Amino acid sequence: xxxxxxxxxxADLELVGIEKRFPGFTAIENLNLTIPAGSFFALLGPSGCxxxxxxxxxxxxxxxxxxxILIGGTDVTNQKSFQRPVNTVFQSYALFPHMxxxxxxxxxxxxxxxxxxxxxxxxxxxxxxxxHLAQRKPxxxxxxxxxxxxxxxxxxxxxxxxLLDEPLGALDLKLRRQMQLELKTIQEEVGLTFLHVxxxxxxxxxxxxxxxxMNKGRIEQMGEPQQLYELPRTAFVANFLGQSNLFxxxxxxxxxxxxxxxxxxxxxxxxxxxxxxxxGEVTIGVRPEKLTLHAEEPSHDxxxxxxxxxxxxxxxxxxxxxxYLVAVPGVGTMVVFAQNMAFGPAAHVGAExxxxxxxxxxxxxxxxxxxxxxxxxxxxxxxxxxxxxxxxVTELEEA
Amino acid sequence: xxxxxxxTTTAPSTDPVARRRSPVALFLLLPGILYLVLFFLTPLVSLxxxxxxxxxxxxxxxxxxxxFRWQNYVEVVTTYWPHxxxxxxxxxxxxxxALLISYPxxxxxxxxxxxxxxxxxxxxxxxxxPFFISFLLRTxxxxxxxxxxxxxxxxxxxxxxxGPEAHVxxxxxxxxxxxxxxxxxxxxxxxxxxxxxxxxxxxxxxxDLYASPFQVFRKVTIPLSMPGIVAGTLLxxxxxxxxxINASRDFLGGTGTQMMGNVIEANFxxxxxxxxxxxxxxxxxxxxxxxxxxxxxxxxxxxxx
Numbered sequence: 001x002x003x004x005x006x007x008x009x010x011a012d013l014e015l016v017g018i019e020k021r022f023p024g025f026t027a028i029e030n031l032n033l034t035i036p037a038g039s040f041f042a043l044l045g046p047s048g049c050x051x052x053x054x055x056x057x058x059x060x061x062x063x064x065x066x067x068x069i070l071i072g073g074t075d076v077t078n079q080k081s082f083q084r085p086v087n088t089v090f091q092s093y094a095l096f097p098h099m100x101x102x103x104x105x106x107x108x109x110x111x112x113x114x115x116x117x118x119x120x121x122x123x124x125x126x127x128x129x130x131x132h133l134a135q136r137k138p139x140x141x142x143x144x145x146x147x148x149x150x151x152x153x154x155x156x157x158x159x160x161x162x163l164l165d166e167p168l169g170a171l172d173l174k175l176r177r178q179m180q181l182e183l184k185t186i187q188e189e190v191g192l193t194f195l196h197v198x199x200x201x202x203x204x205x206x207x208x209x210x211x212x213x214m215n216k217g218r219i220e221q222m223g224e225p226q227q228l229y230e231l232p233r234t235a236f237v238a239n240f241l242g243q244s245n246l247f248x249x250x251x252x253x254x255x256x257x258x259x260x261x262x263x264x265x266x267x268x269x270x271x272x273x274x275x276x277x278x279x280g281e282v283t284i285g286v287r288p289e290k291l292t293l294h295a296e297e298p299s300h301d302x303x304x305x306x307x308x309x310x311x312x313x314x315x316x317x318x319x320x321x322x323x324y325l326v327a328v329p330g331v332g333t334m335v336v337f338a339q340n341m342a343f344g345p346a347a348h349v350g351a352e353x354x355x356x357x358x359x360x361x362x363x364x365x366x367x368x369x370x371x372x373x374x375x376x377x378x379x380x381x382x383x384x385x386x387x388x389x390x391x392x393v394t395e396l397e398e399a
Numbered sequence: 400x401x402x403x404x405x406x407t408t409t410a411p412s413t414d415p416v417a418r419r420r421s422p423v424a425l426f427l428l429l430p431g432i433l434y435l436v437l438f439f440l441t442p443l444v445s446l447x448x449x450x451x452x453x454x455x456x457x458x459x460x461x462x463x464x465x466x467f468r469w470q471n472y473v474e475v476v477t478t479y480w481p482h483x484x485x486x487x488x489x490x491x492x493x494x495x496x497a498l499l500i501s502y503p504x505x506x507x508x509x510x511x512x513x514x515x516x517x518x519x520x521x522x523x524x525x526x527x528x529p530f531f532i533s534f535l536l537r538t539x540x541x542x543x544x545x546x547x548x549x550x551x552x553x554x555x556x557x558x559x560x561x562g563p564e565a566h567v568x569x570x571x572x573x574x575x576x577x578x579x580x581x582x583x584x585x586x587x588x589x590x591x592x593x594x595x596x597x598x599x600x601x602x603x604x605x606x607d608l609y610a611s612p613f614q615v616f617r618k619v620t621i622p623l624s625m626p627g628i629v630a631g632t633l634l635x636x637x638x639x640x641x642x643x644i645n646a647s648r649d650f651l652g653g654t655g656t657q658m659m660g661n662v663i664e665a666n667f668x669x670x671x672x673x674x675x676x677x678x679x680x681x682x683x684x685x686x687x688x689x690x691x692x693x694x695x696x697x698x699x700x701x702x703x704x
């Protein structure tokens with residue numbers, strides 16, 4: 001790292017054939033990744049999927065077992081952490097407790113002998129609106145303020161690449177939303193390359209230009225948030241990024257534009273360009289909010305898939321929408337999100353309903369869901385709320 | 400004073416509940432207060448009074464009367480100033496060497512050996528193990544090892560690293576060596592307890608912010624382990640300054656290495672000059688108190704604890 005000078009803009013990051021083995025397990029296997037300069041890139045995955053290890057490899061806090069790391073075209077694999085043009089916002093913030101906020105922010109500047117570190121530190125603190133607390137010690141600040149100091153301490157160095165290790169994990173939901181917006185704004189203002197590691201799929205989708213979903217040390221799918229959501233490639237992505245209704249069955253007929261899959265005797269059509277596999281046993285899916293509930297069997301429409309009849313087994317109201325669980329014999333339980341356009345639920349528990357969705361909304365996966373147990377994101381507030389609710393209901397019933 | 404460095408509640412409490420004097424609390428404190436009055440305050444007052452005593456007119460050796468003979472202090476300082484200077488220099492040197500040896504040791508046990516708890520416990524036991532043998536015996540053992548006929552000294556002489564007439568015992572080296580050796584556990588243990596709690600994520604953050612390993616050590620590790628350094632140096636410096644075993648002629652010292660402890664011992668037990676001994680004790684105590692309070696204040700470790 002050049003002493004006394006800032007990186008003038010973000011640099012791209014390239015990981016080539018990275019492998020990281022710890023005694024007893026492989027954290028990352030054969031990872032290839034290119035992050036273009038100036039982008040906001042999110043690595044999304046459950047705990048233990050290797051995303052934090054990836055970040056630590058880039059920061060130089062771990063050494064890869066094999067493979068190369070290039071930042072802005074320069075091979076940094078053999079550089080020590082303090083030599084790399086990279087800064088990290090740590091999950092724990094790791095603000096030095098024996099220094100003031102100002103000294104924390106000026107630390108990197110002083111080490112690189114950049115002129116006027118104090119003024120630059122004040123500037124960075126102004127950016128995160130904490131300049132008035134410059135003389136405090138970190139432990140005198142709230143969690144959200146500490147998080148912002150950690151951010152200021154990293155971006156004040158204008159690193160070519162900024163690494164964010166779940167920096168918003170410790171914040172409450174409201175503050176998290178606010179910080180997400182601030183982070184995004186800062187990233188656009190300073191034009192740095194951000195590599196953000198998170199297990200929060202909503203956070204990744206709202207902030208990142210590109211998301212890579214990681215699972216068990218490999219990247220399952222990479223792309224723009226919308227593309228990943230609407231057209232997941234694997235069952236893991238389909239369930240980790242939002243929820244999905246997945247069915248498996250043999251392909252019974254193929255036309256030039258679509259395939260038809262037999263799911264327990266019901267024919268489901270998926271557009272050909274949205275299916276990753278077009279023959280044999282395939283897994284197809286549809287997002288819960290794309291489904292429509294019908295109290296009577298809908299008339300046949302070539303543009304829609306119909307499934308049913310099924311029985312409503314649970315209705316949970318969440319303000320904006322209502323979630324219905326519909327048991328369809330032979331298919332399993334389907335999840336339906338319906339917008340609350342009218343007062344009161346559209347169907348009650350025990351009601352017989354049909355489900356339909358636009359053929360274009362279905363997707364065909366590259367793998368089978370059976371290989372992967374349905375994943376529930378840890379810390380997904382919605383899941384927790386539902387679990388609380390169901391446990392409360394059973395408790396009340398028992399009483 | 401010194402103990403402010405070890406406590407977390409140095410700031411005066413403004414909590415009205417805490418300020419209210421509860422009779423129960425006083426009652427519970429009573430045994431402690433009584434103990435301190437009986438075994439600390441009384442001897443201290445007695446010592447202070449003794450230090451101003453004047454020799455009895457036409458009395459025997461060792462007979463003194465209560466007086467206010469402040470000249471005692473002037474006399475002991477003019478007579479024994481080399482011992483006073485030597486005491487604090489030796490203690491300082493021993494503290495320095497003990498810190499130099501203990502810090503890497505404590506760092507290894509507390510930080511590097513975290514992955515192997517068994518090794519950690521084993522090394523801690525080894526640090527404490529010398530305590531199982533009497534302090535006097537261990538010092539005597541060193542006297543044997545450093546004696547003129549010993550293998551060590553003979554070898555050094557054979558290699559011409561020592562002159563034919565040179566000795567090891569009775570030199571400043573052997574006294575400082577003995578002090579360092581004897582107080583290393585007192586230095587290592589407080590250092591270990593602070594370093595054991597050292598969060599290595601701060602070190603990673605330092606590395607990430609362009610600090611070389613040496614800079615991280617100087618700017619992050621040392622300041623964060625300051626409470627341990629202060630506690631360890633105090634636990635070494637204070638007893639080392641008053642030590643009289645190592646510097647004694649019966650152990651590692653000689654006539655030229657006598658420290659304050661030896662002089663106090665001689666005045667009390669041999670010369671029966673109680674006022675001088677008491678005055679020296681008071682001086683030793685005061686100087687230590689002053690040095691320690693300046694040190695604790697300067698190191699500013701209160702908020703780290």
